[in-house]
Amino acid sequence: MSILVDEKTRVIVQGITGRDGSFHAKAMLDYGTKVVAGATPGKGGTECVGVPVFDSVHEARESTGANTSVAYVPAAFAADAVHEAFDAGIELVVCITEGIPTSEVMRIYGKMKALGVRMIGPNCPGIISPGKCKVGIMPAHIHSPGNVGVVSRSGTLTYEVVNQLTAAGLGQSTCMGIGGDPIIGTNFIDALTLFDADPETKAVVLIGEIGGTDEEEAAEFIKSEISKPVVGFVAGQTAPPGKRMGHAGAIVSGGTGTAKEKIEAFKRAGIAVADIPSQISTLVAGLIKTA
């Protein structure tokens, strides 16, 4: 098992004919992901990296029975791409694109909830269930199949952590980047709920960062609802208030969203907190052993 993506996932790549789209479509195919179609308006009837391209997601889904899409679409067109995928009946959209206006993401979120579907991202590296399926841009070789679930607001910091887990012999069930924007489709609580229900996942690593209150809410949720061990890390302890730290969502504003508050919330909830990334794998190993 794993969460959200596996051998049965059939993927449409939106924006497959673009530079990033074609590069990552190929990388996903090489990993064994069932990339069944591409969608780029005006390029229907052609082929890209051996995959048939359609003008619309609707046609792509009708012809191939895809259930998931991944959007490598420039920011100005990305919200439209996500709406198109949802309206075509796609259940899971992974939106890699960074820089979508927040107003657009709020509207997508409203639609997502109304339809009962899911978006991962935006501004995220995607999701991978090692050995089964990769939908996103993460370097595949650092992952290995196993029992640790990873959920993170970051991209490269997640790679750093996954790399250390793999090196320590701790494989992963699923690793998901949920995105660095202020409004995202799937949050920590959603991921934790899925990991808790997944028999393969034995422990969860949660990588948070400054800004918003998702970590605090996750801490409360873990305390009351989650039975599996969780290891937490929060980036941005040295970040000054009022400054956006790269990610649109990584900002301490009005005194809320500090790393200190989040770490304290984790500790209050009995979550093992790593002070530095290199402690994470040791903490996970210890918890899996005692679980």
Add this chain to the structure above:
Amino acid sequence: MNIHEYQAKEIFARYGIPVPPGRVATSPAEAKKIAAELGKPVVVKAQVHVGGRGKAGGIKFGATPSEAEKAASQVLGMKIKGLTVGKVLVTTSIDVATESYLGVVVDRRAKKPVFMASPAGGVDIEEVARTTPEKIFKMHVDPCMGLLPYQSRFLASKLDQDSKLRGQIASIAHKLWRVFWETDCSLAEINPLVKTKDGQIIALDAKINLDDNALDRHPDLEAMREGESEHDRMAREMGLSYVKLEGSIGCCVNGAGLAMATMDLIKHYGGEPANFLDIGGSSSPDKVLTAMRIICSDPGVKAVFFNIFGGITRCDDVATGIVTALKEIDVKAPIVIRLTGTNEEKAREILGKANLRATTLMDEGVRQVLKIAQEGVS
């Protein structure tokens, strides 16, 4: 992006929100001229991107044009929380009867905009939220529907008992919603929204923060960018995220989360980061070169640490950028490089030819750079 009060008031005026007449001045003489044109007592207000101007002495009254000139000469050039005042807003003084608060902000938790109204205006709304939360009335807005008329009426009902004035406030709430939504704000705030002694409702102050992700579709708002340092501009134009800090270890990292974690790790091992810098996903040697120009022009930097986890970012691109930077810029600070991931071997080859070495572990890299910074040798 934050904009000044005078710019926010320009936007308010476009949408029909009443604001006191006034103009911006950059010299005392100009302030005097504006006051004379207004023909009434004025308030001279510092235009800086921080709160607490009044307390810091950045807002002064001028009964006559000469007094306005004097007030401007005191405010212009003063420092408020480290920022130098370069502009003042000269605006008609208003006889205030009551002050209230009206604002819209993105509620990250609810994933919707939220309107807030409070009869406790003129003070920091976060302070009101902490001390007397019962005085703040909230109304979430469905982003697919916009602010509905009944919601405007509800907000107005919390701010005034007079039915005529409630109509004025509801109309302002509707216009403020349009400002927020149509210009892609992350925050649009009137604090205080005042009732004048002659029974008018006016936005005495205006605060707008714009969504950086939406500026591409608002070139008129992008043109309002002010007070950006040379380094911030260089970084933005090259697609880098840069935040200057006060420490001595310059950082150049790919990815925002890893960049924050790198700063934290430097602190963990006893150092202080000089900056946050994320070179972004698709790095090119040019980006690395610009990053080095920015970092190395900070006189506080004693050593530079590169932390690269190659994914989309190719390590060889970064290595080429570093080697180029060392040729083109007079880099005095020693450099420590940590890189791993995509095209790592190629990168080591490029660095090796320039007599540079790289470590693969983040902790080891941080310890090395701290040691070197302390010893002051490369």
